[in-house]
Amino acid sequence: MTSTHNTKDSNHLPLTPIMHPWIQDLVANSSLLHKSVSKFSSPLNVQSLVPFEENIRAFKSVFDTYQLKHRVYFARKANKCVTYTKQAAELGEGVDTASFEELAQCLEAGINPTQLISTAAVKTQRLMELAVDNHVTIVIDNLDELDLLEKVTERTGKQANISLRVGGFTMDEVKLHTRFGFSISEAKKLILENLAHHPKMEYVGLHFHLNGYSIPERASAIGQCIELIDALAEQDVKTFHLDIGGGYLVNYLSDRSEWETFHKELKRALLEERPELTYRNDPLGIVKIDDTLYGEAKVYPYYNEVHKEGFLDSILTSNVKGYDQPIYQLLRDREIEMRIEPGRSLLDQTGITVARVAFRKHDSAGNLLVGLEMNRTQMKSSSADFLLDPIHLPHNLLDSSDGEQETFGYVVGAYCLEQEFILLRKIKFQGTPAVGDLLVFVNTAGYMMHFFESQAHQFALAENVFYSGDKEFRLDS
Ligand SMILES: Cc1ncc(COP(=O)(O)O)c(C=O)c1O
Structure with a gap:
């Protein structure tokens, strides 16, 4: 097949993938x-499964370095194959499930319920019943979920384990917006007034998951959780785990300059200073008004020097306001089990x-x-x-x-x-x-x-x- 139009483009820019x-x-x-x-x-x-196991071990080695009690929960929403969940469980780690079906499939696969958590954004009664029946820890996001869970525990007579989702952290005096979770003050009130002495619903830990990939925001959120954990401890309420969710950056590309050049040249292409890089000069989310460009391409940051276990390490070695020790030390001193829920990063390669x-x-x-x-x-x-x-x-x-x-x-x-x-x-x-x-x-x-x-x-x-x-x-x- 011949073409007159497409055989010359000396301006073409490669984006070379890393390959396992x-x-x-x-x-x-x-x-x-x-x-x-x-x-x-x-x-x-x-x-x-080879890189999957390598990725799990890499995260674990960071926790081991700082002698932290920990568990890695694979966020299986990132890929539906049950093979990964079985492998995570075989390695002694856990699975973060986001629906009734995801949880049911893990249970049917014979995964021990203590290795499973439910973080579903919408929890149906069926899901709550399955989790309670199997003693799977449920991450509670709002009061209606808590009401439903209470009814399920009353009806079944079974105990529920609750990890409370917190959010709306402040960073440099600005609140980090989220639609998920309770504020730290709401969580404190809820735990002390409703959960600490509840006969059927046991508070076992805190959970958050932040949008985006900011290490300082994650460090700040952990600091605010530790303050809450300390305030609860003063009232004799023990927090067993802190789950900091997913969002560990992945590096897909082998060359930094290719990545930087692509972004620079995309903008030049949109300003018609060079041939197009995308179909019909698609702006990939950049807005152009009167020859001025606004914003950046709305794409995943495919090139990252600090990624996966390095990203986790940077969080754990951060310092937080009000404490003079790094995060890993604060968690180790309090004997808190650290939990993470990586999805994308465990599936890297x-x-x-x-x-x-x-x-x-x-x-x-x-x-x-x-x-x-x-x-x-x-x-x-x-x-x-x-x-x-x-x-x-x-x-x-x-x-x-x-x-x-x-x-x-x-x-x-x-x-x-x-x-x-x-x-x-x-x-x-x-x-x-x-x-x-x-x-x-x-x-x-x-x-x-x-x-x-x-x-x-x-x-x-x-x-x-x-x-x-x-x-x-x-x-x-
Ligand atoms: C609660 C929760 N945990 C874990 C994850 C996994 O995040 P990632 O795949 O970026 O690690 C997500 C992703 O949306 C999430 O919402």
Whole structure:
């Protein structure tokens, strides 16, 4: 297939993904991927437990360094495969469940209820009953949940364990906005007046989860929780754990300068000072009014030097107002169990999404479009675009595209919408991808594969398989 429009773009900017050795192996020996996409259909989510275990151990080693009692609860909302939950439990860690179904599936899988927590944003009676029946700790967010829980405990005669969600922390005199949880003062009143001596509802700890990725905000929130824990202790009310939720940054990209250049050049493109980087100069959330740009691209920060266990370490070694010791020391002195609920960061490098090329064509402006047997909900998060270069695997290796001219184009999907782009960024290919070739999207297990997947047009959902070095993949189970 020839194109006059897309074979030259010396201004193209790469965003090179980091790839774990298991991904490099599969990409280097692509016949297993080709065979498996034929068997399981396109797209196929291929995953590995090797990095998952490495990520869990990395977080644990930080807690071990500071001799902190701890447990890592995998936030399984980030990926629906039950395989990860079983692995987390086998390693002695826990699972944070966000719905009745997520909790029920973990219980059916035989995970010990003491390793499970429920943080669902909406808790139905059915969910409360299941949690209470199994003595699963419930994170309580509001008074109506507490009322419902009380009724469930009265009816069943069973005891409930409560971790109270707190929020609305102040940072530099400004309140951090949230729709979740009780303020510190509300929580104190509630615990002392309603829970401390309740016959059926036992207060066991505090929980928060902050939006965004600020280390100082997390440190400040922990400081305010410690003040509350101390105030409760003065009234002989013990707090057993402090759960600081998820939100540990991940680093997806291998090169800082690629990331910085992309952002700089995106703005230049929007101001028409250089050729476009995104489809029809999509601003990725930046607002342009009268040749002035406002705001930044609304995308996940894909390049991060402080990430995962380093991010946790930075929180624990922070100092907080009113105390002259670092956070880890404050928690250790009080014998508080530290809990975290990482989702995305435990899934770093655990998954790839592989899709088959269905067609090539040009749009009315002459842009090359590479159509995939996949839709955009099968690789979608709240980020305006997934800013990593895909890997192109030709199906006919003899017909290698190595010597071919570079082409530039956009990757589109199967939903019948003008907006149906798998990636908004212009992608460089070695030669033009052929029908039957594969594109591999790297590091998609955290949120990208499952969070927004839908079945419009009645397309089947993608299969989820696990790779452990064998010649066959194993289906998630
Ligand atoms: C309560 C709670 N815990 C944990 C997480 C997981 O966050 P992340 O995947 O960013 O680590 C979330 C994400 O929304 C959450 O709401």
